[in-house]
Amino acid sequence: NAGVTQTPKFRVLKTGQSMTLLCAQDMNHEYMYWYRQDPGMGLRLIHYSVGEGTTAKGEVPDGYNVSRLKKQNFLLGLESAAPSQTSVYFCASTEDRTSAEAFFGQGTRLTVV
Amino acid sequence: GNSVTQMEGPVTLSEEAFLTINCTYTATGYPSLFWYVQYPGEGLQLLLKATKADDKGSNKGFEATYRKETTSFHLEKGSVQVSDSAVYFCALTPYGNNRLAFGKGNQVVVIP
Numbered sequence: 553n554a555g556v557t558q559t560p561k562f563r564v565l566k567t568g569q570s571m572t573l574l575c576a577q578d579m580n581h582e583y584m585y586w587y588r589q590d591p592g593m594g595l596r597l598i599h600y601s602v603g604e605g606t607t608a609k610g611e612v613p614d615g616y617n618v619s620r621l622k623k624q625n626f627l628l629g630l631e632s633a634a635p636s637q638t639s640v641y642f643c644a645s646t647e648d649r650t651s652a653e654a655f656f657g658q659g660t661r662l663t664v665v
Numbered sequence: 666g667n668s669v670t671q672m673e674g675p676v677t678l679s680e681e682a683f684l685t686i687n688c689t690y691t692a693t694g695y696p697s698l699f700w701y702v703q704y705p706g707e708g709l710q711l712l713l714k715a716t717k718a719d720d721k722g723s724n725k726g727f728e729a730t731y732r733k734e735t736t737s738f739h740l741e742k743g744s745v746q747v748s749d750s751a752v753y754f755c756a757l758t759p760y761g762n763n764r765l766a767f768g769k770g771n772q773v774v775v776i777p
Contacts, residue, residue, distance in 0.1 A: 556708070585764070592769055593769060594767040594769040594770050595754070595765075595767040596767075597765070597766075642708055644765075646763045648763075650697065650716075650763070651697035651714065651716045651758060652763055653711045654701075654711070654763070654765055656709045656710065658706075658707055659707075
């Protein structure tokens, strides 16, 4: 009964390094999302996907790329990390229906130094 | 555009006190409204929701009523416990899609 699983849970990067965050869900959900959470800012949508092979930009997409090659996985990439990308990242998924409940992973705390 | 506004600042209160967290929204059409809760070190989880005007969502003693005339969805609980200490987020999804828009969240601290 895993739900939404994010890896890794913690990471420290040097400025300019790259990394990929993995999100996996086992609920057969169509929609998946990546958010970042910063103090006093709530959660802001980075990118989302409405199905396998699709991606779209959210509110704050710059500096990030995503891929959805398999329905159950949604990857978030940072090609050249910057200190402004220090944040807690959350993945979420929902069914394809209006007002569906979003299920969240436990988050990835990323620090860029 | 679609946006959610929550009252500023953390909320600190004593056990068994009454809790209110204000939430107002701006949206076109008829959004669905949600309250999500985040316990320390965890991801968000749905607390309650309402999908049309005058609906009341409720769960674990918390309630919120969808007020279209005041574009509000205030969260209330009559008697809080220490275990209710968490961050509470008001959110909406516009009609026709599931892209959640969140408020900034309110830290609630309940002291014994």
